[in-house]
Amino acid sequence: DGGITQSPKYLFRKEGQNVTLSCEQNLNHDAMYWYRQDPGQGLRLIYYSQIVNDFQKGDIAEGYSVSREKKESFPLTVTSAQKNPTAFYLCASSINLGARYNEQFFGPGTRLTVL
Amino acid sequence: AQTVTQSQPEMSVQEAETVTLSCTYDTSENNYYLFWYKQPPSRQMILVIRQEAYKQQNATENRFSVNFQKAAKSFSLKISDSQLGDTAMYFCALRAGANNLFFGTGTRLTVIP
Numbered sequence A: 001d002g003g004i005t006q007s008p009k010y011l012f013r014k015e016g017q018n019v020t021l022s023c024e025q026n027l028n029h030d031a032m033y034w035y036r037q038d039p040g041q042g043l044r045l046i047y048y049s050q051i052v053n054d055f056q057k058g059d060i061a062e063g064y065s066v067s068r069e070k071k072e073s074f075p076l077t078v079t080s081a082q083k084n085p086t087a088f089y090l091c092a093s094s095i096n097l098g099a100r101y102n103e104q105f106f107g108p109g110t111r112l113t114v115l
Numbered sequence B: 001a002q003t004v005t006q007s008q009p010e011m012s013v014q015e016a017e018t019v020t021l022s023c024t025y026d027t028s029e030n031n032y033y034l035f036w037y038k039q040p041p042s043r044q045m046i047l048v049i050r051q052e053a054y055k056q057q058n059a060t061e062n063r064f065s066v067n068f069q070k071a072a073k074s075f076s077l078k079i080s081d082s083q084l085g086d087t088a089m090y091f092c093a094l095r096a097g098a099n100n101l102f103f104g105t106g107t108r109l110t111v112i113p
Helices: none
Strands: A004-007 A010-013 A019-025 A031-037 A043-051 A054-057 A064-066 A076-078 A087-094 A110-114 B003-005 B010-014 B019-021 B024-026 B032-039 B046-052 B064-069 B074-079 B088-096 B101-103 B107-112
Touching: A004 A087, A010 A019, A019 A031, A019 A087, A019 A110, A043 A064, A043 B101, B003 B088, B003 B101, B010 B019, B019 B107, B024 B074, B032 B064, B032 B074, B046 B064, B046 B074, B074 B088
Parallel strands: A010 A110, B010 B107
Antiparallel strands: A004 A019, A019 A076, A031 A043, A031 A087, A043 A054, A064 A076, A087 A110, B003 B024, B019 B074, B032 B046, B032 B088, B064 B074, B088 B101, B088 B107
16 A cells, blocks of 8 residues: 555654654655654654655754755654654655645654653 | 634624624635634544635535635635534635635634523
């Protein structure tokens, strides 16, 4: 089955610790994205990558880092510099920016809670 | 700059009835795409329907249809014959030019049995 997987589903972190969220896709999509979702707000873009070994900051990149070493994988690290990391994190992928609609397909999300 | 506004934080509808969710947007781009996504309690984001700005015909997908008013920059979603499984958050989203997707704040829809 083609799709996007995120792990873990729930993640707990102590203050001051870095934590990495996993995102894998087998859709052969070039582009991948990370979003943060908070109550009462829409999705906000953290980072995105259009191609392997390249990525750009989104609207709220501070306190986060990413890597794109493989086409299928786009892990997100939430660092201790992120002031309020408790949120729901969604990963998405799309064919590429040149595609007509380039609609994004989403993973099931990871709920991160800082204790 | 792009903006997407969903002015109805919550709505409810009786099962089998019709409901319309509002969305307005703003962009200076001539070519853009509009989307409605559904997020049920499982929190999985699901694409419901999409519309290209150049197309005048309103998109339809089974019970879901849109009313795309380009001059008014309005993109409302109509759900016909509402079902209990339609209970979810609905997000309107805009992709303009080479930019990424920009989301509204969502409308929480409850279908009442």
